[in-house]
Amino acid sequence: MSKLSVGKVQVYTGNGKGKTTASLGLVLRAAGAGMQIYFGQFMKKGNTSEIRALRDFLSGAVTVEQYGSGAELSGPDRERDTACARAGYEKAREALTSGKYDLVVLDEILVAEHLGLLAVDDLLRLMDQRPEHTELVLTGRWAAEQVCQQADLVTEMGEVKHYFHAGLPARTGIEM
Numbered sequence: 001m002s003k004l005s006v007g008k009v010q011v012y013t014g015n016g017k018g019k020t021t022a023s024l025g026l027v028l029r030a031a032g033a034g035m036q037i038y039f040g041q042f043m044k045k046g047n048t049s050e051i052r053a054l055r056d057f058l059s060g061a062v063t064v065e066q067y068g069s070g071a072e073l074s075g076p077d078r079e080r081d082t083a084c085a086r087a088g089y090e091k092a093r094e095a096l097t098s099g100k101y102d103l104v105v106l107d108e109i110l111v112a113e114h115l116g117l118l119a120v121d122d123l124l125r126l127m128d129q130r131p132e133h134t135e136l137v138l139t140g141r142w143a144a145e146q147v148c149q150q151a152d153l154v155t156e157m158g159e160v161k162h163y164f165h166a167g168l169p170a171r172t173g174i175e176m
């Protein structure tokens, strides 16, 4: 039985920090409400702290899948990255349309589209195929205009200041 009377499409985008962490906050809240959650992550691979926490502490509520080769941002390889993103897209679509999940988060999918690994039409089609009672969250910088237009909620994290520019790389437990 679905938990949500109505599901919506949410987009978290912008250059400021907080897109992935906001989606994880929603995962936590939904888990507390007894919801079933699918968290799919594009562009990334490996045991970041959030993936470990979802697998170790929330496995009863959350199904986690990573679709990245792990090298998309450091050493792009067009053919490999496109194949990974496409395979991920199919898994995400299956999870979404299965109706098994109350909340589906597709982290960094907007970046995959921006880089041309997925087409904007793929994202629009995904949004169209969302079951009525499933909440769909798309995250990542550079959300396409058409995606924002079709979404029900768009939050733009604006960067006012970020220590990244002062030379502080991502820290375990805070950024990864």
Ligand code: ATP
Binding pocket: 015, 016, 017, 018, 019, 020, 021, 022, 140, 141, 157, 162, 164, 168, 169, 170, 171, 174, 175, 176
């Ligand atoms: P978080 O996961 O902390 O919520 P986010 O999802 O909003 O962040 P992303 O765009 O997914 O942000 O990735 C931020 C990561 O990229 C950080 O680890 C940061 O160190 C790095 N980074 C690279 N360039 C920038 C930049 N211009 N501003 C902020 N972070 C940057």
Ligand code: MG
Binding pocket: 019, 020, 021, 108, 139, 140
């Ligand atoms: Mg992110």
